[in-house]
Amino acid sequence: MSARLFNRSALAVAAVLFALPFAFLLVVSLAPEGRGLEDLSAGLVEPHPENYRLALEKMGGFGRLFANTLFVTVASIVGQCVTCSLAGYAFARIPFRGRDLLFACVLATMMLPEQVTAIPRFLLFREAGLVDTFGPLILPTVLGGAPFFVFLFRQYFLSLPIELDEAARLDGAGHLRIYWSIALPLARPMLATVAIFTFLGTWNDFWTPLIYLFSDENRTLTLALAGFQRSFNVAVEFMLAASAVVLAPCVLVYFVAQKVFLRGVRVAASKH
């Protein structure tokens, strides 16, 4: 009983610690211009919801920013789901020479920090003439640039009974057919997990757009938000209001899909 009580209190403390910045963000974003940081109660006593409208106006072209971000995010999700599940299927089910070595290499790339590959990757995309397009943001996902997701899919496909594949082979299905008709429909929970991870990662990504996108019409939400910080004439209240708007889809998705999210973590943790 006391152990449970301890767990509960520890969790409560952690929850408060994590929730505090969110509460701070919301309270300050509602405060009258220039007063949010001086008096934390200002936003509660006299809320200014119009801060949100004004903030989005100051950001400039919110619709365009939102559309850009959404496009990159959706394209990444589709790319990630298709290529990582294909690669995971191959690693799980198609025997070929050097497979395990290749898989070890895929896993090893997880240990490379993104910053290490950033410069060669940039040079590559510059050669290809893709700088200041969405290409560098989307192409890596389409090319299976997420070893962790390849790993997730492989683990999941390994957990499916091999007899399903064998039955399908006897029924006359080839690998592509088995992948499409049997493995992929059964991997729906994994697809959801990968979609959500990718959504959160891409939506919040600041680093990659910062490196590759220069023109105003290509900017994403995170870039625009950073632009706020650099301009001295924007009050902190507006900045936080804009942040809250940018953040909202992520929080929403996380709450809706919490179970799926945790399942992904469990699958990754449980096998090997």
Add this chain to the structure above:
Amino acid sequence: MAALDLRNVTVRFGEHTVLRDVSLSVADGEFVVLVGPSGCGKSTLLRVVAGLVRPASGEVRIGERRVDALEPAERDLAMVFQNYALYPHKTVAQNLAFPLELRRVPRAELERRVRETAETLGLSDLLERKPGALSGGQMQRVALGRALIRDPKLFLFDEPLSNLDAKLRHEMRAEIARLHQRTRVTSLYVTHDQSEALTLGGRIAVLDRGRFEQVGAPLAVFARPATRFVAGFIGSPAMNLLPGRARGGRFEVGELSLAAPTDATRELVLGVRPHEVALDAADARDVSLELDVTFVEALGTQTLVSFRLGEHELRASLDGDARVRIGERKRVSLSRSSLHWFDQGTGLRLD
């Protein structure tokens, strides 16, 4: 329909040889059961026929065609798996239809065949259900249906009944036998259950450690096991196998002494089926002696009694109403005509 011919098939998994130079001919329309303990290679043999395992050497023929280089789908056979291997996200109807879809069977014919197959197996009311909503017996029926619907040349069964409870197992056993009666499709059936083998097989093939020990009609194998292994494996309760030494025309094990089948000095194994051991019924054809009862199992229809014989145990299967108690001393007799003799070294039958 077609005959199946396996010639000198050897399978290795790494260093481990799973099947050694195995040959088997199954006639067109025959039902052959492969039986053996787990790890004897029987499932591997089935997989070789299916094309799921490539043999290191040897030939597989179905009909006149050599198939060892063909993909499973090109061999025109169907397999029923122990864990059913139904596609969990597809309904019963979609499971049945899948092999036909892959063969691009026209929609109308496909629907007709799904309907017919479902009727044959009593699945008509379940067509829209998913496998998760079916009982074990129903799932196995669907698996049978998925095999049946393609009208294949050859049926392969990989322990299809071992996940079912005893009652259902009996029902499905009868169903499979009926199905074979009706379709007459050449069938190869794998099981570790010797009673399943005896009741289902037109012929049974007993496997141990990657080799055939004996192939033959069930009752012939039961009556004249070719090796010590078959003697111990086929028949329930298992045959008593008593190792001893023959010398000067007599064979001795514990208190038991009887005429040996040979005058040479030789290590032999005497085999006696428990139902050939009787109480108090000695006549001239019998060997009889007094032994202590060490254990009694009353099973209702029969009573299994264990006697101490030297350092060995002799089990007898007696009538259900036999009154025997542990610690009693009883006169036991064995009919001479019911004895089996095996060589201790090679395990082979003597006569």
